[in-house]
Amino acid sequence: MTALYGAIEAGGTKFVCMVGAGPEDVRAETRFPTTSPERTLRQAIEFLRAEQDRQGPLAAVGIASFGPVDLRPDSPTYGYITSTPKAGWSNVSMAGAAAAALGVPVGFDTDVNAAALAEQRWGAGRGLHSFVYMTIGTGIGGGGLLDGRVLHGLVHPEMGHMRLPHDVAADPFAGICPFHGDCLEGLASGPAMNARWRQPAEDLPDDHPAWPLEAGYLALAVSNLVCTLSPQRIVIGGGVMSKAFLFPMIRQKVADLLNNYVRAPEIVDDIDDFIVAPGLGERAGAFGGFALAADALQASPPERDAV
């Protein structure tokens, strides 16, 4: 019998919840705005419980969460959102709450690591062992796998907060990151574009100077990721990337920046296949919940047979 999983993509703006056996077999799906932690988590759990009554027992649940989150298995706050600027959501138990309410193994990771895992399993990263997923939207984040292992380390990456060359003569915009001003997210997220150009990014015409500037910052980020993580492919998703003409611009600028120094054929000969759009679209995060759930089930100690 196919195992059924619950998947929760816990975003700062909305939650997406699914029940199914995986991306090819989604049996139920809902989305609702992120309000207070109590109310939003209750909604998620009620959805999963109701579907469980309808579809049969869930084998595990996976939560792809906004962050920063605590991913250290031995930490007393494992599975918590730790210190987020989002009001009310600091120090909130996510994984523990779901495990207590549902009594099944719960997988937990950042939304971007989960999306990376989903893309690697079912989307644009299939067959790759080292792989980065970035999202350029309300914020900028990145996750990935190296040598088959999801990127954790001390905490988890915060790729949106790397510092990049910022030519203040050409772009005097100071950046909007409350922590860092002109880090990548401060310069190139959707809200940063809106603030710089005083209009929503999606309304800017295709020939607006905003776009080469945006592609330039994203290319600098990609080239730094090549220099630090050496991924086999970089997938870039998120609302801003719905302007598909950004991809060739970014690829050209990355090639210029690396200047044939990293001579891997994947980059030098085939950059169209090195920097790509997501294979799973905007459902990568929620699908990542299925991947986390399946991994949590596999990692959980086997149940003893009933005597």
Added chain:
Amino acid sequence: MTALYGAIEAGGTKFVCMVGAGPEDVRAETRFPTTSPERTLRQAIEFLRAEQDRQGPLAAVGIASFGPVDLRPDSPTYGYITSTPKAGWSNVSMAGAAAAALGVPVGFDTDVNAAALAEQRWGAGRGLHSFVYMTIGTGIGGGGLLDGRVLHGLVHPEMGHMRLPHDVAADPFAGICPFHGDCLEGLASGPAMNARWRQPAEDLPDDHPAWPLEAGYLALAVSNLVCTLSPQRIVIGGGVMSKAFLFPMIRQKVADLLNNYVRAPEIVDDIDDFIVAPGLGERAGAFGGFALAADALQASPPERDAV
């Protein structure tokens, strides 16, 4: 009986070769300048053979090499230096040459990955699963481990070539990297300092403005590594770092740059222990050869018993 290993640190300027059971038991050591590949590799192999005659058979050899190198096990040029600006050294087989001459398993990696491995096993990274080693000298390089695996990915990281904010009003120096101009290595390597200040870096007085500038670039690099790799500790070695007063300057600037966004206690409360000097000094690379040799022996198929 303790296994004896050969270790070769193949540097662009000099080779360091050792025979021993590990860092605590070095039985012989030599160093010689890097000339042509044929001559330099012959010297290394002759040293190992002579010591083998004296000390008994080597169980394996490890080579910590300058690069870029080919680390893909299934590549026809695995174990080669690929495309280096160093004259005569492009497309040179390192691992294969040693294996053919000595008939033992040969481990092969970048000098900085090998140094990271040695520091993690015997030095400043003991007990850590995610760890970065940087060297600031003639060039700038970085290696490391994530979740216990050495950083490889598509090729291997080239941390010295990341792009950083460069305030040309404060520092009009254009950078000396032949590929990238003002990348990290172009701005902050020893030769970059020499070129900017028209005197050897080691002669600059401790209160020279060169040092806060240098610490600033290194802090930007460290903060970007925190955002992309999330290591548990960053070890910084190399000739430039012999000015120990750089460490507190870098730590303070990293704390300012991250601005409490990454709230791990290791960074927020204990940055003195997060950014540290190597435990193995300038022998980390050659000791890394021992680590690579031991790993190659462990990975090699067991010999059949003689009948």
